[in-house]
Amino acid sequence: MAYTILDGHKTLLNFPRGAEGTWTLDSYRTRGGYSALEAVLREGRYTPAGLLDQVKKSGLRGRGGAGFPTGLKWSFLAKQRPAYLVCNADESEPGTFKDRVILEENPHQLVEGMILSLFALEAEHGYVYVRGEYVHPQKRLDAAIREAYEAGYLGEDVLGAGRAYHITLHSGAGAYICGEETGLINSLEGRKGQPRLKPPFPAVIGVFNKPTIVNNVETLASVCSIAEFGGEAYAQWRNESGKSTGTKLFSVSGHVERPGVYEVPMGYPFKRLLEEECGGMLNGMPLKALIVGGSSVPVVDAETAMKIDLDYESCAAHGTLLGSGGVIVMGEGTCMVRSLEVLLRFYHHESCGQCTPCREGTGWIHRIVRRVEAGQGTMVDLDELYRIADNMEGKTICTLADAAAWPAKSHLRVFRQEFERHVHEGRCPFGGRFPDPFHLGPQA
């Protein structure tokens, strides 16, 4: 299989993994760091509009999960100034830990990507909203921002180009909903982290009522490569069969020999990721199920999983979504009811409580699945579960309800027999240790 970008060429994880000091400015510079920024600011490689055009040509899509074309999003930014760039580093989706690697091991690439993006957007100030639990990544990023200020990449007159760029690190308090861009904006402003009604979109009215672009860590870090190699070159990095461009980080967890974060070109076959990068299934056990893009995307069975190429189009064709690239691999012997119960417990806990269907629905389906897992379910419950999940979908301000409904519906659809076995046998056939539901309050 041929790739335009050579196997092993990395743009985000372009350093020996596990090496000391990759997060420092010196290390980043030895890898060519900040050369793109210097070329843009000192040599005038691009005008702001020119760089925006390169981002459009690159075909870069938002890496946070929704996959919205980045260049298009940027072009919506209202003309009013000041405008803000916000980096969404509230990586909270179960199974997703790719941004963490950038923050911890390569934070300068995010800083450079943000400065380039600020240049393209003709804005001055960027915020990085990092999830509260990411204490260590925050320390690394904070140090990197300091280093960048000292080296003159940030400040009132960046690289003598007469432009001011600033980045502020903001720590979240640990809420999944603050990864939703308007929830993040509310939280950044000091309000309760709850998504806002749209329209108006943040590109028109965002942080502090000013036009705002919110992008994921990986998206902004990828802007460095676009500025370095050009949008058209970036667009060539892909599997010949697919349309998605660039490289993508996948955080692989579950029953594999070598879980971790891997950077591969878009369209890389899942089978190859599993067998080569991850060293195959743990202890050679057979694959049972795959969640390819973080906990919210529909689960697929082993057969489908092996056909998936890791890009937006192939995932969609196989009934799931590329999402954030949080690959959860489940081997034979995993209880899929238990799997769903764990996921729904998360969504029940994290629903912000604003919209009716999500607030009441996430708890409701969680309680039903918990009961089924404990062997107390009925066949009616299974139909109800699907119906309720379906009712939650597409009716709320943000997509958290959808994110809870999709795994529920897909688990039921793909592994219906397993749910029925729980009902018929009156227990978890996988011996899932789970507390008796009658000793649990509904809010457990």
Added chain:
Amino acid sequence: MSEIKTVTLTIDGRQVTVPAGTSVLEASKVIGAEVPHFCYHPGLPVDGNCRMCIVEIDGARRPPVSCATSCADGMVVRTDTAAVKAIRASVMEFLLVNHPIDCPICDKAGECMLQDYYMQHDRKRSELRDEKVHKPRLVKFSDRIVFNGERCILCTRCVRFTENVTRTHELGIVNRGDRALVEVAGGGSLHNRYQDNVADICPVGALTKTDFRFKKRVWFLKHTDSICPGCSRGCNVVLDHDKNEVVRVMPRFRAEVNGHWMCDEGRDIHKRIGVDRLLAPRVKLPGREGGATPEEALEAVAEVLGEARKTPDRLAAIASSWGTNEEAFLFAKLFGETLRTPHMDVKSDSDEGYPEDDVLHTADHNPNRAGVVAQGVVPNDKKGGLGLAGILDACRRGDIQCLVVWGPGLSGHLPGGESELALVLSKVARVVYLGWKDDPVARLAHVALPTPAWAEKDGSYTNCDGIKSTSVRALDPPPGVRGEIEVLADLQARLKGRSYGRTFRELAAKTGAPLPPRRPAPALRQPSLYRHASGVARP
């Protein structure tokens, strides 16, 4: 005036033209096909959290909420398709899944939006097998408001009220998901003066008023349009009453007066109706001492005034600032035209109540000072007429022979209060009192005639901004008590003055009072709990 831009759209196949910027939900009200909703309230910012008002709009990617969608030219909206109804039914299901459904013991039953929509959309029994989420059920938000967390549907209307109307920010939502709960910030209590409104706008029975809890089933209430006499704002209200007793007072929407709201003081003013009431006439004239029938008392007043008209300079008349425009009109005609006294003025009947604030309450605790003055109850400057202070000084000097006092509160105008009042009135040969309260003047007067309280009579009031509102008689006055209009018209006739009319409707044409809509007489009491009790279009 600049032209208001309008847009024309189609809702359920019917064309409707509305001002640009109107929400689809508001437009649906125009054609009478109001989209069901919980969190939307026309007096509050849009929040869009209940998801009940979802409609279909051609070309929209997914069905939007109609409260947050502005009308656009050529928009095609469908509010009654099977898909929309299914969405509403599902939202209702989500709202009810953890709701205690304790309608039989809930004060909101009968005017509860959740109950109404349940009856309209589903009416199925619960099939829930899991335990419901439990929350605190009896939280005192203040002395006036009690919160039941389990009934709450978290529409945030109350939160937005304290944020945007009173701007006191007491309420907020704490916790997330189905653990979310309305709480008073910092564990204190509600401290604004408009807190009863949060119970009014609560679409369910989560917030109830201590004053109304367990008092009355709402379907027994009769509803009469009235005004609040607590201050010169003259908030338009509805008196909810039964068995000749006001049970609660609710604000009535009037954009230019009070919008959707009223203050807490106004909720309690009806409680003054029965306190210190003058119930029977009193006559203390030579030869007429002791009890008198209303007819005899009126005869006595006519006699006193007939005597006084011989020296109109020594007659003075002080009007009530709680009087209606129609009464003030007759008062001015009787004393200014028929009896020709130059000494006429209006006094403050009341100076108790809330201080002025920037929401509704004004500094003047009287509802109709402006209206009474506008009807001509003013000193006649050409003839050297005296104002209130001048009249009282003249009384003190013994220059006034006959003083007519309408309404309570005269002692409030004297620094020495009641003792000074007695001194001043002792210098006046004849004192006549008209009023609903057993005021010190009533006890000192030679003739005292009881009149109805504002809730017991028809009349219009002019507020601080010059806007007239009409209040309709809700209660029957005590037996034998006749309204001021009747009394003044009767005196006018006995003193051979011109006749201007003897009823509110006759006089309304002269005072420009807006006539209240004639409410259709309530049909048979409907047995269904879900009929909205008041029959009033509800926001």
